Amino acid sequence: MAKAEVPEVVVARLPLYLRALEYMAERGHDLVSSSALGAEAGVSPAQIRKDLSYFGEFGKQGLGYEVAYLRSQIQRILQLDHCWNMLLVGAGALGHALVNYRAFEGHHYRIVAVFDSDPAKVGQPIGHLVVEPMQGLCETIQAREVTIGILAIPAESAQVVAEELVSCGIRAILNYAPIHLVLRPGIRVSYLDPVASLQSMSYFL
Amino acid sequence: MAKAEVPEVVVARLPLYLRALEYMAERGHDLVSSSALGAEAGVSPAQIRKDLSYFGEFGKQGLGYEVAYLRSQIQRILQLDHCWNMLLVGAGALGHALVNYRAFEGHHYRIVAVFDSDPAKVGQPIGHLVVEPMQGLCETIQAREVTIGILAIPAESAQVVAEELVSCGIRAILNYAPIHLVLRPGIRVSYLDPVASLQSMSYFL
DNA sequence: GCGTGTGAAACAATTCACAGCG
DNA sequence: CGCTGTGAATTGTTTCACACGC
Numbered sequence A, B: 001m002a003k004a005e006v007p008e009v010v011v012a013r014l015p016l017y018l019r020a021l022e023y024m025a026e027r028g029h030d031l032v033s034s035s036a037l038g039a040e041a042g043v044s045p046a047q048i049r050k051d052l053s054y055f056g057e058f059g060k061q062g063l064g065y066e067v068a069y070l071r072s073q074i075q076r077i078l079q080l081d082h083c084w085n086m087l088l089v090g091a092g093a094l095g096h097a098l099v100n101y102r103a104f105e106g107h108h109y110r111i112v113a114v115f116d117s118d119p120a121k122v123g124q125p126i127g128h129l130v131v132e133p134m135q136g137l138c139e140t141i142q143a144r145e146v147t148i149g150i151l152a153i154p155a156e157s158a159q160v161v162a163e164e165l166v167s168c169g170i171r172a173i174l175n176y177a178p179i180h181l182v183l184r185p186g187i188r189v190s191y192l193d194p195v196a197s198l199q200s201m202s203y204f205l
Numbered sequence C: 001g002c003g004t005g006t007g008a009a010a011c012a013a014t015t016c017a018c019a020g021c022g
Numbered sequence D: 001c002g003c004t005g006t007g008a009a010t011t012g013t014t015t016c017a018c019a020c021g022c
Helices: A008-026 A034-041 A045-053 A067-077 A093-099 A102-106 A134-143 A155-167 A194-204 B008-026 B034-041 B045-053 B067-077 B093-099 B102-106 B134-143 B155-167 B194-204
Strands: A064-066 A084-089 A109-115 A129-132 A148-151 A172-175 A188-191 B064-066 B084-089 B109-115 B129-132 B148-151 B172-175 B188-191
Touching (some): A008 A034, A008 A045, A008 A067, A008 B194, A034 A045, A034 A064, A064 A067, A084 A155, A084 B194, A093 A109, A102 A109, A102 B194, A109 A134, A134 A155, A148 A155, A194 B008, A194 B084, A194 B188, B008 B034, B008 B067, B034 B045, B034 B064, B064 B067, B093 B109, B102 B109, B109 B134, B129 B134, B134 B155, B155 B172
Parallel strands (some): A084 A109, A084 A148, A109 A129, A172 A188, B084 B109, B109 B129
C-alpha cells in the first residue's frame, strides 16, 4: 500500500531508520531484519514494519530488508535526493557551531548565507561564509532558492525574523530560539530547545 | 486530582507552558486563561487544562490562572527549585556554544566541567572553564554531584562515553550525537539532532 | 457570564498475532 | 522456518461538552 495520510510521528521516525541504516551499511551489513533495525534505532520491530508499510513494501519475506535499497527508498520518501539550501540568522556561538557542523553537508543540507542584525558582526568571517546585514535577506532567499531558515537568535526577535523569512518565501524553519512561532499554515517549524529537553528530564530524576 | 501515571507527552509540554508564563510575567500579566496560555505555547486550551489536571487544581474558575503561582507550581513539579549540575563531554564548536549559552544559568542548569578525549584540547580555556582529560570524569561526577551529562561528541564515541557516564552515576543525558543510546532502564536520554529534524521537515516541503 | 476541571467520546498510535511468501 | 505486511485489538492521547464555582 502506498500514499494515504501518513501520521507525522511516522515521518519523524524515518530519519532514525535512515541513520541506523547508514551505520549498518558502514559495518558491511547487506540485509537487516526489522528487529535488528529496531534495536539500532530504538524502536519496536512491529513499529518499523508498520511505519514502512505506509510507503510501500520494501522487505523480503523470510529475509528482511536490503540495507542499501531501504536506505535509498527512505531518502527518496524524505526528498533527500537533492541538496537543500539553508540560511542562518544569528552569528553567535551557536551560529558558528552550525556553520561548521559537518553533518549538514554529509546529508544534503547546506548553509549558504549567514545574517545578523548586529552591525559589529556584519562582515566578519564565519567558517567559509561572511556575515551579511539583514537587508539582503529576501534577495538571498530568492536568488539562491533557499527553502529552509535556521534561527539562532534570542527569543525576542525570533517571531519578527521568522515572519520576514516566511514573507520572502522560506517554507521551513529550524528554530533554536525558545519561543513558539505563530506563522501561516503550511510553514513547517522544528524546535530545538535544550532547556525544554532538560526540564522534562528533570521531572523524572 | 494529583499523582497517578502522568504520560510523558504531558511532562514534555510543561516546559512550554513555563516558557510562555515567563514571557507573560515579563509583559506584566497577572492572570492568564488556558486559551491565552495556549496561544502563547502553541497548544489547545483543553489540552492545557487536562495536562495541568494531572498535577492538581491551579486555576480560578471564571478567571484563569495566576501567572506567578502557576509558574511556581510548574517549576516545583519539574523539580526546578534547585540548580542541576551538568557535565559536558566534547569541546568542539558545539561545546563552546553550550558553555556560553546563557539560558542554562537563567533556568537553574549549570555546566560545571568540560571533558575531551583530545589531548590537544585538554587545558584550553572554554568560557569560564578549562577542558579536562577524560580520566577525571568519574571523580568530578561524584565530587560535584553531577546528575546530567551532555554529549557533544561524534556518534562513534557516544555509546562508550554514555556508558561511562552512567557507570559513574549520571542519570540523564542530553545527547547531541546522532545515534540512539542503549543504556540501562531508568536513565533518561533526550536527543537533539538538527539533521533528523530537517529530514522530517523535508518530507512535507 | 466566564473559564476551570473532568468524565465521556472521539480519535490516534502502538502492539498483537498470524497469513503468506521466499 | 524466518520474517514481512497487515487487519484487528489494545492502548494512549486529544477533544468535547458541561457541571460547577467565581
